[in-house]
Amino acid sequence: MNAPINFHRPVQDLVREDRVHTSLYTDPLLFEQEMERIFRKCWVWVAHASELPEAGSYKTHWVGQEPVIVVRDRKQQVHVLLNRCRHRAATVCEHKKGKTASFVCPYHGWSYALDGSLRGVPHPESYGECLDKGEFPLVSLRTESYNGMIFATFDDQIAPLEEWLGPARKWIDLFMKQGAGYPVKVAGEHRFKFPGNWKIQLENTTDAYHFPLIHKSFLGSLDAQTARMLDFVGGPGYVEDLGKGHSVMVMIPELIDLDEKLDEPIPERFVELAEQLRAEGHEEPQVRRIVRAVGGTGFNLNLFPNVACSMAFFRVLQPVSVRETEIHHAAIVMDGGPAAANQARLRLHEHFQGPMGFGTPDDSEAWERVQKGAGAGRDLWILLNRGLPGERVTEDGRAGDVSAETGMRAAYQQWLKLMTA
Known part of the structure; x- marks a missing residue:
């Protein structure tokens, strides 16, 4: 199928008060920009609190096109973590939901606590002094909730969730x-x-x-x-x-x-x-x-x-x-x-x-x-x-x-x- 074209209209000309341009449905470049400018810049819903009933409960989800793990730690705090090992980028969880004590990368065995901190690596002696585990936790997104609805965002400058919901x-x-x-x-x-x-x-x-x-x-x-x-x-x-x-x-x-x-x-x-x-x-x-x-x-x-x-x-x-x-x-x-x-x-x-x-x-x-x-x-x-x-x-x-x-x-x-x- 031929790649769609937006006829070189500037983005600001694609939305009017009473209509939007069809390229909003079809233009791959616009879609890529949406993932960056919308799904990375908004509060994105990831879970309901009932899906994480106890410590260790988790579900996998997405923020835009980026895979995440939503997990409740032992202190009952909810974290939204990028589902990517900090070593060689393999996902550390493939189940849709479940309960666990930690996340372990199946590729090389790096293990992470429920809050995303790096707890252990196999054969650490091979790294000598060049690996500081504190520098390589699973990436954590800003996370807030309202009345059981859990949201995450990549944007540390965004307004608090309650203000965003208005x-x-x-x-x-x-x-x-x-x-x-x-x-x-x-x-x-x-x-x-x-x-x-x-x-x-x-x-x-x-x-x-x-x-x-x-x-x-x-x-x-x-x-x-x-x-x-x-x-x-x-x-x-x-x-x-x-x-x-x-x-x-x-x-x-x-x-x-x-x-x-x-x-x-x-x-x-x-x-x-x-x-x-x-x-x-x-x-x-x-x-x-x-x-x-x-x-x-x-x-x-x-x-x-x-x-x-x-x-x-x-x-x-x-x-x-x-x-x-x-x-x-x-x-x-x-x-x-x-x-x-x-x-x-x-x-x-x-x-x-x-x-x-x-x-x-x-x-x-x-x-x-x-x-x-x-x-x-x-x-x-x-x-x-x-x-x-x-x-x-x-x-x-x-x-x-x-x-x-x-x-x-x-x-x-x-x-x-x-x-x-």
Whole structure:
């Protein structure tokens, strides 16, 4: 396939208020610059605290295209370490997750503690006085967390995480109410790749416009009450720009705060679950809180550049190349919560997000078609003007109706800011 061309437009000319140039999906040079100017200069999501339950717990992940290990040490501190031996660059961990006392390079046996410090090398006498172990720890990234969400960055000058998140913090707090009083826990994930640029998926999380079209088969699989609830395009919802490229799409306003409106009738699809919880001895207020949490929140929160808190799961994107992206869908449950409630959450996750569900195959085919279509025509633009005339200023930024492309415009303005910094 011929290498795409950006027609020699300066980067600052590739993003306008209401459109972006197609080369943002296709230009390998832009992709390389994104890895340096965005994924090395942002707070990038790497894990949820529940994935590291005890000392020695770890998972492998990526920051941009650079492999990392996220690990909890014996003092309960979380570290994000480059997955690269300081000797000859071999990875020191290949498992997706697990528990260990140390990391040992399989090539020459250099061993590292959980905090990344170099503990030992085989046959140290060969080095004489020319090896100071203190100079060669695994490289550690700056790491901060908010409400269980762990982020890392290469940029030591970036603002603290809480400042970076800004108004998005209150939406993270609301999302975590899905624990219904129990801690939120990642209950596993499934991964898949699609042949398309990472920004195509980034756009999707706050795109309500596609929902009744792409997901028609999903809507047809629901009971009438749930189908009416998800008929939100044209409803009272909204999309809001939260700054720094973050945005929230509120599809079902009555499900923003799961601790509210607990006296409303229990949805038909959860009546049996409610009866089971009562039979297990849960008091009525807690039954209603758990049932309400099982269904998930009424919004999708996009955190630029790589993670979404999407109704009832985490969606993480991993750029592979300019034309390939890996997606991680992480199901969440109530840690220590009722087994029946957690089982119900997993069944709902499987119904839409799961590999045999209705939503993921439809979305991924649409993303693939966008990438394929981006190869047609020359010097064309991607339109992002839906809802622009009706946008209004809010306390946290700007907002449009629920099917507005406000979230996409927010992300691309942040893209432009970082790419031209």
